[in-house]
Amino acid sequence: MKYARILGAVAAVALCTGAAAPQSSIPKGKFVEAYVREPMPPGFQVIVSELEGPIYADANGRTLYTWPRHELRNGGTADMKGSASACDDVKTTENAGLMSPYPAGLELPELATRPTCAQVWPAVIAADGAKPVGKFSLIKRRDGRMQWAYEGFVLYTSVLDKKPGDTVGGSHTQARGGDSPAYRIPISPPTDIPGQFVVEQDNLGRQLTLVNGFTIYTYDKDGANKSNCTGDCLKSWAPVLAPEVGYQAREDWSIVERLPGVKQWAFRKQPLYTYIGDTGPGQHKGIDTPGWNLVFTQVAPPPPKEFTEQETAGGIVLADSKGKSIYIYNCGDDAMDQLACDHPDTPQEYRYAVCGGNDPKRCLTTFPYVIADKNAKGNAAWTTMDIDPATGHRAKAGQADALHVWAYRDRPVFTFVRDVQPGMVKAQSWGEFYGARNGYKAFFLREEFQGR
């Protein structure tokens, strides 16, 4: 099982336990994604997040988010481009009925303590006399104050972000529409890559692909800026050709001249290829050929050391030390402000409905938390936290029955009781709208069929 190794990384360390542990799917390496420098308002900055790559932040290092308009089943919500913020300082009390088949007008959970949208997503207010700069503009709020906007969408910070570079409030990986809530997305400067390429973020990191979605690869036997894929190799691997003229010099990028007039792109000095066996976007069949690797501008922080990888009927999934598949929980409420309900600081009633038929105790056995060692150390993505098993919220300091659990992006992860042996993912897409709205998704490291 050879999956992804990052450029220049040493051989990956298998996470699976056992004598014949297969090679890990988890790429390794410490690289930082290059980005295009854009003019910014005074005090704004770019922070390279380990999870999200380069992101914009305010003067205090707080990540900046937009909340782009999102069309749902029965209508849309969130901010229109160029318009004033739809995130008001007024408490929302009822659902909006945006998600069929349930009607609007139902009283929302934990109403007494429900914050306003503006309390959860503070607006980025411009100082008096601020002037637009580059893609950053100013939009007048309903309260008369001026709010910073990027590419026409007003900006917010998140109360969930506690330190510079945090992106607990939202992720690029959530910006994949469908029946998901109207998510807040961290804003980023453009990645500094040639126009033939894009960066797609997934659970492994920020992967470089062609604009048409085809996967690109590097080859272990190539030298620095030298391709050794010739002859029969070229029957399976197609060099990614660079333009003969007109390209601009970029950090991390170079050109390899295969033959006079035949130029190939190289990233971090490694020539780039596509695989002839990939017949559509998102396929990555080439990684099963020894010596060939996916390409990342940055890799995600690795999961806990005791976690394993398991092959399922749909690909490779992250699993706990016993081989039980790991699930993340997604939730956004059906109110106009689309507040999150997937975090231990948010209402747990939604989760209780789908993890235990509204029985919190049943949830503990059906979708148990993944217990962490008390001395376990985390990273920017994987952390530990203490959970009150009776409420699902954070435990009080010193609480005797608190559960010390693993969390991803500051949200607990779970296993599923019916996954009775490694390789089972019976809770994939479990919950409202296939787990996108109020439910669970398996933590896939390799999705072989993209669900189809």
Add this chain to the structure above:
Amino acid sequence: MKNKMCFLAATALVSGVGTGVGLILGAGTATAAEGTGSFLQNRSIGYVMTSELKAIYDTPDGKMECPNGINDGPREQFKILFPEIPGKKYTLQETQLEREGEIWFPSTSPDKVPYHESQSKIAFGLNLDGKIGANDYTSPEGEKGIDNNLQRAWGCTANYRSNSYNLFAFDNWRKYAYNIVVLELTDVDSLVNDDDVTVTSYRGLDKPMTDATGAKYLPGGTQRLDMRWGKQFISKFKGKIKDGVLTTEGADYIMPSAGNGSSFADIRYYKTQWRLTVMPERAEGLMAGYIDIQDWNSASNQQRSTHHQAYGQSATPSSYRLMMKNADYKDPKSGDDAISMALRVKFTQVFVKHPEGNVAAIDTGTAPNKTAGDRD
């Protein structure tokens, strides 16, 4: 007469494979072509599934099998359970979340709203237990002893009746890469009469070949077999062909089942039997067995949100109750409940490409392998 109406509706769902309905299911009446054409190679032939529909018997107005009418779905049930009352304010928790809780964790307690069983005495399917019991059905062709209690549980649910929108969706899912079902018949001397053949199921790795419109499936394509991710879908069935109709003995089978939203929730079918009219270019007929009820409930909800279920007035907690009430099999290994049922299936011929080092008859331990090494 009634039989034909039901079948015509289903047959129309997949274009280009029109054939006499009686021919499809009527064992002993088939007129399949002699199996000596180019498609039978090395005494084997492969087929890829192109259509899969729950075989529910119904009539156009439903009055015969559903005298109480067609069952209400999620929207209608919600309105009954939570009627608009002036001054009354419902919470999300006591309404939507309560309903979603029931959807994901159904019970066998009495239903809060009426949900009716089909009263039909006719059902598609096979005699799975070899007996003719009091609750058994008669097939449209007159065969006694048909085991299909799913007919009883689902027969009055719009979702599974002829012309349901969702039938189109279910059928379309067969095109998903995750869901490619391949059957390979080995040890075949003739597609007309052979008293000992082996049928092996696999997941295929290739999109079934179609004409330029994409709507009509064509024979002669190739299917590579998924021997890495798809091991659980490999089952072996011992069978025979008589007058062009393949019948198999029962074996447990897991069908790959991906649906909406990157879901894949595979379903276990116990004691699965096939009855297929096999022809050089295609095969059609029934897959019958006992469907795992918990697997079905999970898969149904994982693949179709409550919103989508509402299209077909399918209230899964109510369906679950009727399925459990009519369950007629318990898996001896897991103890899980299952209910007899049948699928109408269609296949197109393909050439099966085994990975290097593999032969057709991979011994999964589920049936004798009389021909290992008998192939090239």
